[in-house]
Amino acid sequence: MEVLRCISCKKEVYDDFVKFKCPKCGHEIIRCLECRARGTVWVCPNCGFEGP
Numbered sequence: 001m002e003v004l005r006c007i008s009c010k011k012e013v014y015d016d017f018v019k020f021k022c023p024k025c026g027h028e029i030i031r032c033l034e035c036r037a038r039g040t041v042w043v044c045p046n047c048g049f050e051g052p
Protein backbone atom coordinates (compact mmCIF):
# COMPACT_ATOMS: atom_id res chain seq x y z
CA MET A 1 0.00 0.00 0.00
CA GLU A 2 1.21 3.45 -0.85
CA VAL A 3 2.29 5.58 2.09
CA LEU A 4 0.87 9.06 2.15
CA ARG A 5 2.91 11.87 3.63
CA CYS A 6 1.99 15.33 4.77
CA ILE A 7 3.43 17.87 2.36
CA SER A 8 4.43 20.22 5.16
CA CYS A 9 5.96 18.03 7.89
CA LYS A 10 6.51 14.84 5.82
CA LYS A 11 5.03 12.62 8.47
CA GLU A 12 3.05 9.58 7.42
CA VAL A 13 -0.68 10.09 7.50
CA TYR A 14 -3.45 7.53 7.58
CA ASP A 15 -6.88 8.96 8.20
CA ASP A 16 -5.82 12.21 9.82
CA PHE A 17 -5.28 14.26 6.70
CA VAL A 18 -6.98 16.46 4.16
CA LYS A 19 -6.57 16.13 0.44
CA PHE A 20 -6.94 19.01 -1.94
CA LYS A 21 -5.63 20.21 -5.25
CA CYS A 22 -3.00 22.85 -5.81
CA PRO A 23 -4.89 25.99 -6.83
CA LYS A 24 -2.34 26.69 -9.51
CA CYS A 25 -1.66 23.38 -11.24
CA GLY A 26 -4.19 20.95 -9.77
CA HIS A 27 -1.54 18.62 -8.31
CA GLU A 28 -2.90 16.59 -5.41
CA ILE A 29 -1.76 17.87 -2.03
CA ILE A 30 -1.88 15.82 1.19
CA ARG A 31 -1.74 17.62 4.48
CA CYS A 32 -2.07 16.37 8.06
CA LEU A 33 -4.66 17.96 10.31
CA GLU A 34 -1.97 19.29 12.59
CA CYS A 35 -0.35 21.32 9.83
CA ARG A 36 -3.73 22.42 8.62
CA ALA A 37 -4.67 23.67 12.09
CA ARG A 38 -1.36 25.48 12.41
CA GLY A 39 -1.56 26.96 8.94
CA THR A 40 1.90 25.65 8.09
CA VAL A 41 3.16 26.74 4.69
CA TRP A 42 3.28 24.10 1.99
CA VAL A 43 4.98 24.11 -1.38
CA CYS A 44 3.58 22.29 -4.38
CA PRO A 45 6.21 19.81 -5.62
CA ASN A 46 4.89 20.17 -9.12
CA CYS A 47 4.79 23.93 -9.70
CA GLY A 48 6.39 25.47 -6.61
CA PHE A 49 3.24 27.27 -5.54
CA GLU A 50 3.34 28.25 -1.85
CA GLY A 51 0.08 28.01 -0.03
CA PRO A 52 -1.23 28.42 3.47
Ligand SMILES: [Zn+2]
Pocket residue numbers: 006007008009010011031032033034035036
Ligand atom coordinates in the same frame (compact mmCIF):
# COMPACT_ATOMS: atom_id res chain seq x y z
ZN1 LIG B 1 1.94 17.80 8.67
Ligand SMILES: [Zn+2]
Pocket residue numbers: 022023024025026027044045046047048049
Ligand atom coordinates in the same frame (compact mmCIF):
# COMPACT_ATOMS: atom_id res chain seq x y z
ZN1 LIG C 1 1.02 23.19 -8.09
